[in-house]
Amino acid sequence: NAGVMQNPRHLVRRRGQEARLRCSPMKGHSHVYWYRQLPEEGLKFMVYLQKENIIDESGMPKERFSAEFPKEGPSILRIQQVVRGDSAAYFCASSPFTGGGLSEQYFGPGTRLTVT
């Protein structure tokens, strides 16, 4: 059973460009979470999605950031007009049950975004 997959693993963008990060959850999982991690920092919750629904986006910046999890295909985290402060590791996690906080989360390998 393949684990959570994320691509690309490394992404370099110039300031002002768009970054698009993809996450394919584990087979059978319908809940996806996105986190941001800065060096030597913990994981900061960004958004929790189920298929075609955003359940909790309280951790997402109001501007430039958006996320989706379509009926078919991977979940996408989109960052428009990137700035240097967006440089971080972005992790996706998936879980099998309703109520993400009560289920273990399986993390992908992350996408390391560097904004130059």
Place this chain on the structure above:
Amino acid sequence: GQQVMQIPQYQHVQEGEDFTTYCNSSTTLSNIQWYKQRPGGHPVFLIQLVKSGEVKKQKRLTFQFGEAKKNSSLHITATQTTDVGTYFCAGKAQGGSEKLVFGKGTKLTVNP
């Protein structure tokens, strides 16, 4: 909003010594989870505690959930070099959002 604090931020031990990290939440939790992240890697789930006062063991690792469900600890007996990494606790607030709030982690280094 809900905050989860972990101490210490860093811990250096000699191989064979014990190690403990502590986790405290500003709100009562419905559950707490622990994850380990190796350098350059991704978080890996270790365990979940749900009941007040619960204690669980995994070989040399002992996890505790406080009676008030606001704090937790992870204790490693006789550390090995394979224990190196950052240990995170993460909790879901009782009656709150479904999201997990992570502590900043304790980074453990083990000198052979």
